[in-house]
Amino acid sequence: MMAMIEKDLIGVGFGPSNLAFAIALAENQAGGRLNSCFIERSPSFSWHSGMLIERSKVQISFLKDLATLRDPTSRFTFVNYLHATGRLQSFINLKQANPSRAEFTNYFRWAAAAFEDRCCYGETVESVEPVSRNGRVARLLVTSVGSDGERRRRMASDLVVGVGGRPYVPPAFEAVGRSRIAHASQYMTRARPMMDATTKPMRVAVVGGGQSGAEIFRDIAERWPHVDVSLVLRDHALRPADDSPFVNEAFDPSFVDLLQGLSGERRKALLNSLRNTNYSVVDLDLIEQIYGLLYERRFAGASACRLLTRRNVEAVREVDGAVEIETRDVATDERGGERFDLVILATGYRYDAHERILANLASDLGGFEVDRFYRVKTPPSYASRIYLQGCNEDSHGLSDTLLSILPLRASEIVDDLLSREHYPMATAM
Ligand SMILES: Cc1cc2nc3c(=O)[nH]c(=O)nc-3n(C[C@H](O)[C@H](O)[C@H](O)COP(=O)(O)OP(=O)(O)OC[C@H]3O[C@@H](n4cnc5c(N)ncnc54)[C@H](O)[C@@H]3O)c2cc1C
Structure with a gap:
């Protein structure tokens, strides 16, 4: 029988959140001495690889990287990555604050490579159980399943969960066979190959008027002349994201403190007033590129791509090997039906994956509510600490699911973690 692996700390997921956390931990004198590991589902580091469309850019300044906000002298800054890979001068000449998504992925991979020795790739964490001794929970049992189907069990004192979003499929689409439906997160891996595989005319609907829907719509319209593509959205028009400077301050670290000082209702109202920075925009x-593209197509007498605005999807069914979408015009109530060979759902994500992973602790953890430092509120019997990253938008603001404040959030968690009496290397310093 294999001996149980014992760790001080286990990170669940190894996306940008836990990568920034691993860096902050490693760069902390005491934190660097903790015995930690990170368990990641993907076979190697990846960042939304299903949406790695050529020409797509990061929607944030390169200075909001994995380390700069916490410590601009860290070796894990984007500038140091550019220097190390011989592109610093050329990047300066580009005069752009927003790198391509492909380059930011490369940067993340470069940083992740430094943690190869403590990363367990290709394992999905299934469950966490409290290990109780004399009525006290000081250890957590983490069970994962590898791509080979084998179960692995590890024990940890503390846990940092950063598992990102779960693709959201609206209920109306749930009954439709998966062969004709793909979520935006599978665009490069499933949807593109389907359109590549044929030169016969094909009708595709992209549902959702946010950034991902618009990127996919443009990509299809430019790439395949045989594909007739429709962008189906509820709004009257595609709306621009507000990234003006004053509004952008909602992504500053200080905004977290502001929100934390408000009652639930006031928080909600403030967050609602800022939705047009990130949602359905x-x-x-x-x-402008899409408008230009549609104009050119109309001018040339070709109409293979269009926007179906003000359409609420009312019902979806499979008919004669196609997906029929019934819509209602939200202004006129006029109903219509269209058939498509493929539907791509750019319908966003839900940030509740931690609830399933931590289900065995749910009765102790109340509503998975976290404190200011992202620590889940636990009963007094818990010595173990559990931190949640990326699912606290309601309490910590819009930056929580984004890259905006990753390094600062990471160092706040590291500081809170190291205040534990059972890490003597931290308290002795
Ligand atoms: C297409 C796209 C583009 C984006 N662009 C930007 C941008 O430009 N700027 C910005 O600020 N934000 C952007 N975002 C928001 C995005 O959420 C963040 O960029 C970032 O990915 C958050 O990092 P994370 O580590 O919290 O989550 P994720 O990046 O989702 O990483 C979570 C990791 O956990 C792993 N995981 C999940 N479940 C398990 C499990 N049970 N066991 C083990 N591992 C698990 C996943 O495989 C994944 O690697 C974008 C989002 C999308 C979808």
Whole structure:
């Protein structure tokens, strides 16, 4: 029988959140001495690889990387990555604050490579159980399943969960066979190959008027002349994301403190007033590109791509090997039905995956509510600490699911973690 692997700390997921955390931990004198590991589902580091469309850009300044906000002298800054890979001078000449998504992925991979020795790739964490001794929970049993189907069990004192979003499929689409439906997160891996595989006319619907829907719509319209593509959205028009400077301050670290000082209702109202920074909105330059593209097509007498605006999807069914979408015009109530060979759902993500992973602890953890430092509120019997990253938008603001404040959030968690009495290397310093 294999001996149980014992760790001080286990990170669940190894996306940008836990990568920034691993860096902050490693760069902390005491934190660097903790015995930690990170368990990641993907076979190697990846960052939304299903949406790695050529020309797509990061929607954030390169200075909001994995380390700069916490420590600009860290070796894990984007600038140091550019220097190390011989592209610093050329990047300066580009005069752009927003790198391509492909380059930011490369940067993340470069940083992740430094943690290869403590990363367990290709394992999905299934469950966490409290290990109780004398009525006290000081260890957590983490069970994962590898791509080979084998179960692995590890024990940890503390846990940092950063598992990102779960692709959201609206209920109306749930009954439709998966062969004709793909989520935006599978665009490069499933949808593109389906359109590549045929030169016969094909009708595709992209549902959702946010950034991902618009990027996919443009990509299809430019790439395949045999594909007739429709962008189906509820709004009257594609709307620009507000990234003006004053509004952008909602992504500053200080905004977290502001929100934390408000009652639930006031928080909600403030967050609602800022939704047009991130939800159902599109970068203005992409809107302009799409408008130009539709104009050119109309001018040339070709109409293979169009926007179906103000359409609420009412019902979806499979008919004669196609997906029929019934819509209602939200202004006129007029109903219509269209058939498509493929539907791509750019319908966003839900940030509740931690609830399933931590289900065995749910009765102890109440509503998975976290404190200011992202620590889940636990009963007094818990010595173990559990931190959640990326699912606290309601309490910590819009930056929580984004890259905006990753390094600072990471160092706040590291500081809180190291205040534990059972890490003597930290308290002795
Ligand atoms: C297409 C796209 C583009 C984006 N672009 C930007 C941008 O430009 N700027 C910005 O600020 N934000 C952007 N975002 C928001 C995005 O959420 C963040 O960029 C970032 O990915 C958050 O990092 P994360 O580590 O919290 O989550 P993720 O990046 O989702 O990483 C979570 C990791 O956990 C792993 N995982 C999940 N479940 C398990 C499990 N049970 N066991 C083990 N591992 C698990 C996943 O495989 C994944 O690697 C974008 C999002 C999308 C979808």
